[in-house]
Amino acid sequence: MRSLLNAVLVAAAGSLIISTQAQTLYRDVDKDGKVTYSDEPPGKDGKTTTLEIDKNLNVTEPPKRYSDGKKSDFDERIRKREALRDKLRADLEKAQARLAAAETALANGRDPRDEELQPTISNPDNNGKPNAAGIITGRSGRVVCSKDKNPDGSERIICPAISVPNEEYPKRVKALEDAVAKAEEEVRRAEQAYRRNGPD
Numbered sequence: 001m002r003s004l005l006n007a008v009l010v011a012a013a014g015s016l017i018i019s020t021q022a023q024t025l026y027r028d029v030d031k032d033g034k035v036t037y038s039d040e041p042p043g044k045d046g047k048t049t050t051l052e053i054d055k056n057l058n059v060t061e062p063p064k065r066y067s068d069g070k071k072s073d074f075d076e077r078i079r080k081r082e083a084l085r086d087k088l089r090a091d092l093e094k095a096q097a098r099l100a101a102a103e104t105a106l107a108n109g110r111d112p113r114d115e116e117l118q119p120t121i122s123n124p125d126n127n128g129k130p131n132a133a134g135i136i137t138g139r140s141g142r143v144v145c146s147k148d149k150n151p152d153g154s155e156r157i158i159c160p161a162i163s164v165p166n167e168e169y170p171k172r173v174k175a176l177e178d179a180v181a182k183a184e185e186e187v188r189r190a191e192q193a194y195r196r197n198g199p200d
Helices: 002-018 075-107 167-198
Strands: 024-029 035-038 045-051 117-122 146-149 155-158 164-165
Touching: 075 167, 164 167
Parallel strands: none
Antiparallel strands: 024 035, 024 045, 117 164, 146 155
């Protein structure tokens, strides 16, 4: 019976500690021996004992709330991860755009430019003898040659000059090909970084 009363007392005292307004607890024993605890003064019947409760003892502080706008460490980690994911995705998209631009530049730059062409003299094929069709050709059949007379009356064979790329043309195409290879490598690295560190 005593242990039961002690438990009731502890529970009542605990309830009082939680409340910041209740500081006094009353223990009342009526004429039948029934014990009652209350934070209000009981009637005159029975024996009443006043229990003073120190509200500064055994006070459990409530968990802190981030009501001041601060984020928890977990929320901050989530925010940083999302920011990293967005950055890696943007880096990948930029690398892909650079690759597409490099490939377009190479496709459009395959043909020699006017300043990259130089005329060359064409010599007749087969020592100037006509082919089976009776035509004198040059450059392995790529041009048609004609006969003309020199001032002394002798004949000569004239083949038209053709333009061929100069040494600047292969340099430019090589630079375009290198740009595509570099862009492909950047895309590969960006894809790896996104797969490792930026999944949704």
